[in-house]
Amino acid sequence: MAPSPLALIASATLVTLVATGTGAIVLQQGSQFSHPRRVGGSFAMADLDGKPVSQADLLGKPTALFFGFTHCPEVCPTTLATLSAALGRMGRDADRLNVVFVTLDPERDTPESLRDYLAAFDPRIRSFVGTPEQVARMADAYHVAYKRVPVQGGDYTMEHSATVGLFDKTGRMVGEIGYGEDEDRTLSKLITLALPGQCAPGGGAALWETNGPTNACGPRS
Numbered sequence: 525m526a527p528s529p530l531a532l533i534a535s536a537t538l539v540t541l542v543a544t545g546t547g548a549i550v551l552q553q554g555s556q557f558s559h560p561r562r563v564g565g566s567f568a569m570a571d572l573d574g575k576p577v578s579q580a581d582l583l584g585k586p587t588a589l590f591f592g593f594t595h596c597p598e599v600c601p602t603t604l605a606t607l608s609a610a611l612g613r614m615g616r617d618a619d620r621l622n623v624v625f626v627t628l629d630p631e632r633d634t635p636e637s638l639r640d641y642l643a644a645f646d647p648r649i650r651s652f653v654g655t656p657e658q659v660a661r662m663a664d665a666y667h668v669a670y671k672r673v674p675v676q677g678g679d680y681t682m683e684h685s686a687t688v689g690l691f692d693k694t695g696r697m698v699g700e701i702g703y704g705e706d707e708d709r710t711l712s713k714l715i716t717l718a719l720p721g722q723c724a725p726g727g728g729a730a731l732w733e734t735n736g737p738t739n740a741c742g743p744r745s
Contacts, residue, residue, distance in 0.1 A: 563697040565665035569654040572635040587622040593629035608646035610711040620718040
């Protein structure tokens with residue numbers, strides 16, 4: 525399948541992400557993210573229990589979506605660890621989100637290996653698997669660039685886009701978390717995604733407050 529124009533842009537950006545350790549930052553303004561893009565679409569995958577999943581499973585709640593693979597040496601474990609720490613700080617407010625890790629390496633990433641891999645991270649992080657063709661279609665729909673790269677010894681690695689896509693409950697992309705963004709910045713974006721226009725009600729109200737010139741919801745200082 526030929527990559528989309530945005531995927532080609534993402535592929536070029538990947539070099540910068542690896543070289544500098546930073547990603548494109550989408551700034552918050554109030555409860556919204558600037559520069560929304562039309563990204564996403566229909567797909568057919570499965571969860572780790574073999575249950576079919578589709579775009580409909582990502583609707584109704586905001587979603588943080590990250591594509592990677594379990595043999596990833598740095599980008600994936602670093603990103604998942606940062607997401608996990610932020611989700612842990614959010615407490616039960618993180619239940620308002622879908623957080624999904626989509627494998628780009630179906631040859632090696634079986635449901636069993638993914639379950640073992642994700643055991644080190646927040647249990648609210650789910651994973652989707654599929655055939656190579658299904659993965660390619662989903663990656664294309666979400667404008668994720670990736671390719672298989674041979675390494676010494678006959679093995680291979682995967683190069684891939686390194687950002688976490690942020691989507692509202694209707695499936696519209698509203699922001700992203702760039703590779704290398706710290707835990708506080710990640711937390712702020714996830715809170716804004718989960719609680720648009722407000723701070724957490726109930727028990728969460730003790731943790732979050734509206735602050736700063738953007739009037740965004742963030743950790744109470």
